[in-house]
Amino acid sequence: MANVRPNIGPLTEAAAAPARRLRIAIVGYGTGGQACALLLSNDGHEVTVFERAAAPGPVGAGFLLQPVGLAVLWQMGLLPQVLAHGAVVTRLYGETAAGRPVMDMRYGDLDARYFGLGLQRGALFSVLDAAWQAGRQLHDDCTIVDVDAEAGKLTDARGVRHAGYDLVIVADGAASRLRGKVTPARLNRPYAWGAQWCLVEQGAWAWPAELQQRYVGARRMAGMLPVGTRPGDPVPRLSFFWSMPVSALDGDASARQWRGELQALWPDAAARLQATDVPDGLAMARYRDAVHARWSRGRAVLLGDAAHAMSPQLGQGVNMALLDARALRDALRREAAVPAALAAYERERRAHVGIYHFWSRWLTPMFQSERDRVASLRDLVFHPLSRVPGGRGQMLRVLSGTRRGWLGSFALPAGFLDAISNECSESTVGATPSSVRGVL
Known part of the structure; x- marks a missing residue:
């Protein structure tokens, strides 16, 4: 990607350097693995990444970066790159098939400087991949099948052992095959609901x-998220998703039936998907709920969805992975011993992630289930409750990723808020604000 600047974010280099240089292995090259590789390499650690895909690349269509995730990218010096590709999102709105409002959340009601950024996974992958060049060691087509957490050793599918690591970071996603090698999961189950998705031209x-x-009650949910462009593709796109039971993902519904159901629910979305091949042009997404009593053992630690996979209902997966990577980097800077750093990282992130696990489990049956009575109650009270003073602010805290615990707030850097204070007004006409350009 052209014009990628080095990691010189305004806050990244302000902290003290780590006590010693570590040999670090990262399993998985998704967002969490990429962010860790970049942050820890820039701190002088020797980082090696193991990725099972023969040609590493993004998995998934689009997602919504919240202010907390944008703040991490700002600290990494990568905010201008993602802003150049993403689509500023100021409102989240949902209604029933009959047109009854269920959700109407505007970032500006919490803070005039807040917004979300719709982004293609390919765009974020490219930005992070291009930024990680110094000391780059990436072993693709290498599936790790075993982790010796106490000794810092890995074994791949060919039987080759990779040893001598001071720290092993397991970041192989929600369907992690290695989480149990680090620490047993207290809960690790698939969700009964998944989604079909694709990218379409915004037009x-x-x-x-x-x-x-x-x-459609809680049984079906269709969504459209503007996600901007990606390197090599200047066409602005939308990320479409169509929620349904996992048992129906591989069903034999005809294209005519599928299009008919979408047309009846949402003619505007159906029009955008006219050129999409159904079902071959739709990808399938499945989700898991994973909880661990501990995230680390010995020299190994879980990160991102491998540590705390949850329903996509709150859309926080990428944001949490970025925050995990930053927290781990900071803990390694503060603590001389790896075990102490891992304990500090876990304390910091659990204090934030816990409330999202709770709300994710509580909200999911309201939007993805066969509980018609629950959906009817949602349609009656959810929107009115969101208009109650105080309640709206609490909901927006959860949405933006800035809720910490039941009543606390997750602080964003003051410099970051200053940098994006004019973004909503200026970026809507395709300009990168001077306030953002000037922070690096």
């Missing part, structure tokens, strides 16, 4: 700055 879409959703 003359009526809501270029909004996540729009439509609901």
Whole structure:
């Protein structure tokens, strides 16, 4: 990617350097693994990444970067790159098939400087991949099948052992095959609901700055998220998703039936998908719920969805992975001993992640289930409750990733907020604000 600047974010280099240089292995080259590789390499550690894909690349269509995730990228010096590709999102709106509002959340009601950024996974992958060049050691087509957490050793599918690591970071995603090698999961189960998804051209879409959703009870949910462009593809796109039971993902519904159901629910979305091959042009997504009593043992630690996979209902996966990577980097800077650093990292992140696990489990049956009565109650009270003073702010805290515990707030760097204070107004006409350009 052209014009990628080095990791010189305003806050990244302010902290003290780590006590010693470590040999670190990272398993998985998704967002968490990429962010860790970049942050820890820039701190002088020797980092090696093991990725099972023969040609590493993004998995998934699009997602919504929240202020907490954007703040991490700002600290990494990568905010201008993601802003250049992403789509500013100022509102999240959802309604029933009959047109009854269920959700209407605007970032500006919490803080005028807040917004979300719709982004293609390919765009973020490219930005992080291009930024990690110094000391780059990436072993692709290498599936790790075993982790010796106490000794810092890995074994790959060919039987080759990789040893001598001071720290092993397991970041192989929600379907992690290695989480149990580090520490037993207290809960590790698939969700009964998944989604079909694809990218489509944005064209003359009526809501270029909004996540729009439509609901059929809790049984079906369709959504459109503006996700901007990606390197090599300047066409602005939307990320479409269609929620359904996992048992129906590989069903034999005809294209005519599928299009008919979408047309009945949401004609605007159906029009955007006219050129999409159904079902071959749709990818399938499945989700898990994973909880661990501990995230680390010996020299190994879990990170991202490998540590705390949850329903996508709150859309926080990528943001949490970025925050995990930063917290681990900071803990290794503060603590001389690896075990102490891992304990500090876990304390810091659990204090934030826990409330999202709770709300994810509580909200999921309201939007993805066969509980019609629950959905009817949601349709009656969810939107009115969100208009109650105080309640709206609490919901927006959860949405933006800035809720910490039941009543606390997750602080964002003051410099970051200053940098994006004019973004909503200026970026809507395709300009990168001077306030953002000037922070690096």
